[in-house]
Amino acid sequence: MVVIPPFGYWKDKNTNEILMIPEAADTVRRIFQLFLDGMTLMPISRILNQETRKTPAQFQMELYGKKKPDIRQFLWSYTSVKNVLQDESYVGVLYNHQDEVRDGKRFRKVPEEEWFRHENVYPPIISREDWEQAQALLQKQRRKRAKSNAPCHRYAGLLSCSNCGAPLVAINRYWNGTCRVEYICKTYMRHGKDTCTSHRIREEKLDTMVWELVSASRESRAEEQNKLAQMQKMWALRKPILDAHILLLQKRIQKLEQEIDGIVMEHIQALSNINLKANGI
Structure with a gap:
């Protein structure tokens, strides 16, 4: 069974034994302690950053050479604290068969009821009682947040x-x-x-800015419509004059075409007479 240890553990390649990382394990205990003492996730992340505790990304880089170019990966956040609190690995439990793979790619996510659960795989860092108490608090906060975010x-x-x-x-x-x-x-x-x-911005200021932008756009559109209406009016006034001028030009073109046809015919007749004289006719 292939096991990739979570934050707080490492795997000895020689013995395949999963061992605890004391520094990371102390961070895990610190997170659970602060949370069970009533602190919420964001303040916990700030405390961990103030105490300059290493994040999972930092330990991955040190242990496995997995470099994270984004500096934010080296700071604790709401999500990284929550991931630690939700991870049952810290009471020794391992879940696998969470994904199905075909041709080296994940094919589908396996339903949770079909996962394989293994006890006592990891050395426990947190007691079962503390972990279950933390899950109850997370569930309570989740329901409260869903209601407040309506x-x-x-x-x-x-x-x-x-x-x-x-x-x-x-x-x-x-x-x-x-x-x-x-x-x-x-x-x-x-x-x-x-x-x-x-930096921050108030919603009412955004409302004002949006209203000013919409108003300016509406005024600009109204000016364009007025210009278009004026152009249509000018075209309507000039249309009879232009139509008469076009008709006059068409008659002139027709007359010129007739004159050209006459000139061409005269040249053709002259060439015919020359050819007749040359042949002695």
Whole structure:
């Protein structure tokens, strides 16, 4: 059975034994401790970055030479913390047969009920009780977040940071008893000022900018329509004159064509007379 150890473990190629990495295991315990103490995922990621704890990408680079060119891979984020909390490997469980492969490529994702579950494959880092308590808290937060995210912000997915290119995400700000929506760089929100600046923009300002742009576009379109109407009116006034002029030119062309035909016939007749005289007729 091929086993690729998750974050916190490494595999001895000589003995095929899966061993714990003390530094990474301590980070895993730290994450579970902070989460079970009531801290949410984003603050946990900031604490891990402040403590300069290595990420899974850094350990992969050191152990297997897998280089990650994106500096954001070396910072803890909401997603990387959540992945650790959800991973049952830290209580010793291994799942395989999660994908079906054909010709070296993944063919389909296998339903979870068809996975193969193996106990006591990894040295446990977290107790079963702590892991199950963490899953219950994650499930509770998931239901709460799904309910609170029901309204969709109107500029979601349309804005990006001019510095790092990351999307701008909507957050609610409460000030003097009122709630306002602001859009902030996702990189800054997840990793702090070390990766991007704290620029943001209010939704009402975006509304004003969009309205000004739409109004200017509408006014420009109205001016173009007025110009087109004036051109149509001028054409309607000049059309009879132009039609008469065209008719006159057509008659002149017809007369010139008749004159040309006459001249051609005269030349043909003259050439015929010359040929008759040359032949003595």
